[in-house]
Amino acid sequence: MLPEALIQALREARHVCVLTGAGISAESGIPTFREAQTGLWEKHDPMDLATPEAFLRDPALVWRWYRWRRSLVAGATPNPGHRALAQLEELVPQLTLVTQNVDGLHVRAGSRNVIEFHGNLFVTRCFVEGCVIEVDDEAEVPSCPACGGHARPGVVWFGEAIPEQALERSFAAAQDCDVFLSIGTSSLVYPAAGLAELAKRQRAVVAEINPGPTGLADRFDFAIPGKAGAVLPELLAGLSGDRR
Ligand code: APR
Numbered sequence: 001m002l003p004e005a006l007i008q009a010l011r012e013a014r015h016v017c018v019l020t021g022a023g024i025s026a027e028s029g030i031p032t033f034r035e036a037q038t039g040l041w042e043k044h045d046p047m048d049l050a051t052p053e054a055f056l057r058d059p060a061l062v063w064r065w066y067r068w069r070r071s072l073v074a075g076a077t078p079n080p081g082h083r084a085l086a087q088l089e090e091l092v093p094q095l096t097l098v099t100q101n102v103d104g105l106h107v108r109a110g111s112r113n114v115i116e117f118h119g120n121l122f123v124t125r126c127f128v129e130g131c132v133i134e135v136d137d138e139a140e141v142p143s144c145p146a147c148g149g150h151a152r153p154g155v156v157w158f159g160e161a162i163p164e165q166a167l168e169r170s171f172a173a174a175q176d177c178d179v180f181l182s183i184g185t186s187s188l189v190y191p192a193a194g195l196a197e198l199a200k201r202q203r204a205v206v207a208e209i210n211p212g213p214t215g216l217a218d219r220f221d222f223a224i225p226g227k228a229g230a231v232l233p234e235l236l237a238g239l240s241g242d243r244r
Contacts (some may be wrong), residue, residue: 001175015179023184078109081228086110096173
C-alpha cells in the first residue's frame with residue numbers, strides 16, 4: 001500500500017522531477033551495474049571499459065562491450081515501470097525525467113521530456129571532436145568520417161563531464177519541482193545522486209522506489225520498498241482516478 005501523503009503530493013504537484021537508474025530497466029532484462037552476482041561491474045572492471053583511458057588502451061575491446069550492450073537493449077522492450085512514467089507525464093502539469101540510463105527505453109515507452117544524463121548507447125561520437133557522427137558500423141573500431149579519428153559510443157564515461165545542457169536542465173528541474181522520485185538507482189554516482197538533495201533543500205517531497213534502501217534513503221520523505229514495474233503502476237492507479 002503506497003503512502004497516501006505521497007499520492008496526495010502527486011495530485012497537487014505542479015512539477016514532478018524523476019531520476020531513474022539501471023533498476024528501472026532491470027525488469028526489461030537489462031543488467032544493472034552494482035547488484036551482487038548480476039551487476040555488470042561484478043563481471044567487468046569499469047576502469048577497463050568505461051573510461052577514456054580504457055578506450056584509448058583498447059578501443060576494439062570497448063567497442064565489443066558496447067556492441068554487446070546495444071544488442072541486449074535492442075532485444076529489450078520497455079516494462080510497466082517505463083510505461084507508468086510515460087502515463088504520469090500525461091497526468092501532471094509538468095514532468096522532467098532525468099535518466100542515468102543509456103538504453104533509450106523511456107523514450108521508447110513514450111516519455112517526452114527526457115534528459116539523458118549519461119548519454120545514449122545508440123549515439124556515436126567522434127572521440128576527438130565529440131560531435132555526433134554516423135559511422136559504418138561494420139568496422140571493429142569505426143572511424144570519424146570527418147577527421148579520421150576514432151569513433152566512440154555516445155555515453156558519458158567515468159571521469160567525464162555531464163553534457164552542459166543536461167546538467168543545467170536537470171539541476172533546474174530538481175530546484176523547481178514539488179515532488180522528486182528517485183527510482184532504481186543506488187544513488188552512488190554524482191552529480192546525478194545530488195539531485196535529490198537539491199530537491200529536498202527547496203522543500204520538495206522526495207521519495208525513493210527501490211527493492212532495498214539506498215544510502216540516501218534516510219534523507220527521503222518516503223523510501224518505498226519494491227520493484228519499479230510493480231510500484232509505479234500502483235502509484236498511477238492511486239493517482240489517475242483523481243486527476244483529470
Ligand atoms: N526496480 C527498482 N529498482 C531496482 C530494481 C527494480 N526492479 N532492480 C534493481 N533495482 C535497484 C537496485 O537495488 C540498485 O539500487 O536499482 C539500483 C541499481 O543501481 P546501480 O546498478 O548502481 O545502477 P545506477 O544507480 O543506475 O548506476 C548509476 O553508475 O555505472 C554508472 O553510468 C553508470 O548510470 C550508471 C551509474
